[in-house]
Amino acid sequence: MFELIIRDRCNGCNRCVEVCPTNVLEPGPEGIPVGARVEQCQTCFMCELYCKEDAIYVGPDRDKREPVNEAQIAASGLLGQYRRDSGWDEWASNPQYDNQIWQLGPYIQAGGKRSVERVKLRIAEQAKRSETSDQGVPGQPKQGL
Numbered sequence: 001m002f003e004l005i006i007r008d009r010c011n012g013c014n015r016c017v018e019v020c021p022t023n024v025l026e027p028g029p030e031g032i033p034v035g036a037r038v039e040q041c042q043t044c045f046m047c048e049l050y051c052k053e054d055a056i057y058v059g060p061d062r063d064k065r066e067p068v069n070e071a072q073i074a075a076s077g078l079l080g081q082y083r084r085d086s087g088w089d090e091w092a093s094n095p096q097y098d099n100q101i102w103q104l105g106p107y108i109q110a111g112g113k114r115s116v117e118r119v120k121l122r123i124a125e126q127a128k129r130s131e132t133s134d135q136g137v138p139g140q141p142k143q144g145l
């Protein structure tokens with residue numbers, strides 16, 4: 001299951017949010033995505049696969065989370081392993097890593113496009129909500145004034 005995002009590595013691109021097929025991740029208030037619905041994680045590793053910063057760790061157990069911390073995971077050598085072993089990005093030209101996952105390409109891309117639209121919608125809704133709360137209740141002074 002999804003365990004954590006290493007904050008120091010994350011560039012806030014939200015690619016992991018877009019590609020997650022079960023809507024586990026959410027753009028975070030500080031630019032780092034958060035695991036908002038971890039119970040929906042299906043341990044598919046898509047978020048790891050699409051994270052070029054190797055900032056995400058998904059544990060192998062699909063039924064329960066494992067207690068891990070950033071230092072442990074950073075030292076483990078596991079970050080980026082799945083992306084590398086799948087022959088993605090900078091590993092694509094390395095014959096040692098067979099790029100079989102591209103056989104799923106059309107399905108992943110179709111799912112990815114739908115996810116992008118979904119995330120755009122959520123970000124717009126979030127912006128609208130914070131706009132509304134900034135304006136306060138019509139006819140009443142804003143809180144704290």
Ligand code: SF4
Pocket residue numbers: 005009010011012013014015016017032033050051052053054055056
């Ligand atoms: S894909 Fe990686 S770098 Fe981008 S937001 Fe997610 S964790 Fe951060």
Ligand code: SF4
Pocket residue numbers: 001002019020021022023024025040041042043044045046047048058
């Ligand atoms: S492992 Fe799959 S289901 Fe779980 S958070 Fe990552 S992309 Fe989503």
